[in-house]
Amino acid sequence: MTRPRERHGYYSPIALADRFWPKVRKTSGCWEWTACRTKSGYGIIGAGGRHAYAHRVAYELCVGPIPEGLTLDHLCRNRGCVNPAHLEPVTMRENLRRGDSPVGREARQTHCLRGHPLSGPNLRTDRRGHRYCRACCAIHERAHPRSARRDTRRVVRAAERAARERARRRT
Numbered sequence: 221m222t223r224p225r226e227r228h229g230y231y232s233p234i235a236l237a238d239r240f241w242p243k244v245r246k247t248s249g250c251w252e253w254t255a256c257r258t259k260s261g262y263g264i265i266g267a268g269g270r271h272a273y274a275h276r277v278a279y280e281l282c283v284g285p286i287p288e289g290l291t292l293d294h295l296c297r298n299r300g301c302v303n304p305a306h307l308e309p310v311t312m313r314e315n316l317r318r319g320d321s322p323v324g325r326e327a328r329q330t331h332c333l334r335g336h337p338l339s340g341p342n343l344r345t346d347r348r349g350h351r352y353c354r355a356c357c358a359i360h361e362r363a364h365p366r367s368a369r370r371d372t373r374r375v376v377r378a379a380e381r382a383a384r385e386r387a388r389r390r391t
Contacts, residue, residue, distance in 0.1 A: 236267055237281055244278070250301035251278070261299035278302035279309075291315050332356050 243255040243265070253263030253274045263274030279292055282304040286292060290309040294301055297320075301307075310318075317327040331337055332353035344352045 236265070236277065240265060240274075240277060240281065243274075244302055246303075249303075250296055250298050250306060251303040252298075253300045253302050257300060263300055263302060275299075275302050275307055279304050279307050293318060326351065334359075 243253060243263075245252045245254050255274070256264050258264055264271045265274050265277060266272075267277065275292055275294065276286065279286060287309050289311070291312050292307045293310045293315045294306060295308055296303075296306040298306070316323050318324060329338055329351075332355075334353070334356055336342055336353045336355045338351055338353060342354045344354050344357060346352070
């Protein structure tokens with residue numbers, strides 16, 4: 221016997237559609253979800269004994285199943301919108317890149333804060349994928365050479381040892 225999700229997606233389409241559409245306020249642009257929402261603003265509806273995101277249900281009711289490995293991106297940037305015309309199946313990577321998270325903002329950044337281009341030979345990428353401006357890194361290295369940073373660390377460690385020694389003498 222197959223589980224309900226495997227047979228019908230998240231829901232039994234006939235019963236859910238009857239409960240779903242009365243909770244949608246359709247306008248010329250976004251179709252606003254008027255029922256329960258998550259803290260982050262996404263609409264949710266009970267389906268098959270668990271919660272389902274309203275925009276995913278709307279897409280599956282109007283368009284069809286969401287392709288495997290893809291997630292829905294709100295093109296209108298309104299998390300409460302359930303208009304299938306405003307939803308596009310994309311990879312999670314693309315969805316994050318388009319969003320307003322720090323990852324998305326950094327991915328769209330074309331120049332550093334000093335105005336140097338973040339491309340070609342001026343771009344440095346670390347192991348984690350963070351991008352850095354080579355010109356700004358060179359400016360920072362000139363202002364804070366490694367030997368000076370090492371000396372600073374040595375002074376800080378000596379001050380910390382002295383503070384621990386004073387605290388030990390007091391007790």
